[in-house]
Amino acid sequence: MTATLPFLPFSKPSIDEATIAAVGEVLRSGWITSGPKVQAFEAQLSEYFGGRPVRTFNSGTCTMEIALRIAGIGPGDEVITTPISWVATANVIIAVGATPVFADIDPATRNIDLDKLEAAITARTRAIIPVHLSGLPVDMERLYAIAARHKLRVVEDAAQAIGTRWHGQRIGAFGDLVSFSFQANKNITTGEGGCLVLNNADEARLAEKYRLQGVSRSGVDGIDVDLLGGKYNMSDIMAAIGLGQLANIEAITAHRRALARHYFDQFGAGFEAASGAQLPLADFENSNWHLFQIILPDNGPDSRAAFMTEMAAAHNVGTGFHYAPIHLFSMYRARGFGEGMFPCAERIGRLTVTLPMFYSMTPADVERAVAAVKSVLLK
Template identity: 60%
Template sequence: MSAVSTSTPPFLPFTRPSVDERTIAEVGDVLRSGWLTTGPKCQALEAALSDRWGGRPVRLANSGTATLELALRICGVGPGDEVITTPLSWVATANVVLAVGAKPVFVDADPVTRNIDLNLIEKAITPRTRALIPVDLAGLPVDRDRLNALAAKHRLRVVEDAAQSFGSQWNGRPIGSFGDLVSFSFHPNKNLTTGEGGCLVLNNAEEAHRFELLRLQGVARLPGGELEVEAWGAKANMTDIAAAIGLGQLRTIDESTARRRALVQRYFRLWDAALGFDMPPEDLQGHGNWHMFQPLLPRSLAHRRADFLEGMKVRGIGVGVHYPAMHLFSMFRAMGHGSGDFPVAEDIGRRTVTLPLFPAMDDADVQRVCTAVTEVVADLRGARS
């Protein structure tokens, strides 16, 4: 067995949000103001995000899951409808389809990008298909030109699950600045966080008003202060506490995205290719934001993934699995899915491991991770130090 140092450095998580002292002070100001729920900070964050994306309407919610669900409702998706998406995502992507009474229809992943395979989408379209939910896995965008042309050809709405792609671009245009409806998540493990939260980029004022109704009980204020309930609504509004965190994050997002890219370049330089991992696509066009760094275990070690994860944790390295192919979860098996349905997604989901990547990492942390990977793989292959 390779030796594990008795003086292991502090635990290195696979991700960690960075919140500066100025932001912490601004959150304190909100707490002292007496206005904690949706208010001026939320308005300021919506305006700042709108400016970032070319003046498009932006509305906040308390999670990226909520923004996806409300986007489907804005599109009129409901019982009897079908929505095409990928099995390689967090389960929320399919759960929101079920929440509105529709059926998620999975399409296999592209083996290179690991996103939905655009070549297979047309085969999955039926007369019941109402929308597409593409997912930018690890922040690498789906080809927006092909995607939007496909949607226009079949008159489908597109709800972009851009939960992981804040700061990503497509051909020089920021994700969120074009397209149909675009949903972002601000969960703590995302590149920009509000603690919990999300936002939806909409097409016009009418859709923005509809979202406002849906996110807060369907309540509208009439002239003179009277209330009216125009439609069903959720309880999905963001607080000013969360928005204050988001405003602070927005000040440094471009710097932190550049840092992520530099760390990934270091990973590629230091990685031992002889280990036999399939590496993430290098994104030579600079489209992605490097939300996560996810090599795929060699196929000969796929059945030992739990042991690999444990070996990394023993060495003080945080790891994750993002994501298992969701159609293999028991809920979707009960709907008729099973092994072999989407072989590319299953292979990726079986072998993926998420390694540490966040802006506060030191260059030395990357070397530490690479060394740990080499040691753990040696152990799994039965090598002796």
């Protein structure tokens, strides 16, 4: 029916001509690694997050690992997180020598269930990594009340949450350590990359050392290294893209919220009952709508694959799924995890589908995506 229409992907970056020109200027300048553009990007990010210190990195994975190191997390410690996230969220816990502990998710928000999180705290728990999944914030009052009660550090995985708010405050403008990603499908991108929002100047200096081989002093008198760091710095090429993207963040967020509203309008009040599918929580005040996801009806082990295949083959509409449950990956099974441990995460991880959502989408694109979903599910 719609196979002759152009392919509609589930995600697509939008880079304007001014940003492309700015990258060209960086390339012609001869300074393409970390330099004045990185400094400018960090300054603008700091302003965006209410004046808190911000340091940029070459991924939104190393930001979380470095945050854990800054928080003093290491061997013998436990860190609680969600099983529904990109695997990096748990991998960084292992990378610092700590033990990942999972708590199941809330079926409505699909974020970590804070009741189950608190129940998972032991004498060895030292930190929490909550994920603002799809840009929908975790309940920040409850989260930080739990952390304060048990004297835990919080590393927010806000990879998908730039532009997200909690009761009027931007995620990142308050809290503990907050990690953002600028990977290609995020609401703003630097191609790859990320940033870490920190609490004070001492943490910022420590982040700088971790991102550049642990160098604590560099100059005509030589260098000194006083901790084990890595090579995690952002380039000026990436920062030039980020500056162009950050300038449009409010328009990007507003457009995504408008697209999400249109999705709900197009699906209509009777869609869930008729299809057996579940729409996301309709939050238009806090969420940045990084992803628009539905939970499919459970029609067998191959139902999601069949749905995604038909969406592409019959309607030329791309879909994805975010995410497979981390605890069921082979590496985590080898650590003692398995089926049945987190049933809500396992059900949603098996049935979730991501529909198209990106800045250059139009209302007509939403209508096309919804028509395709209804054609597949309401046969």
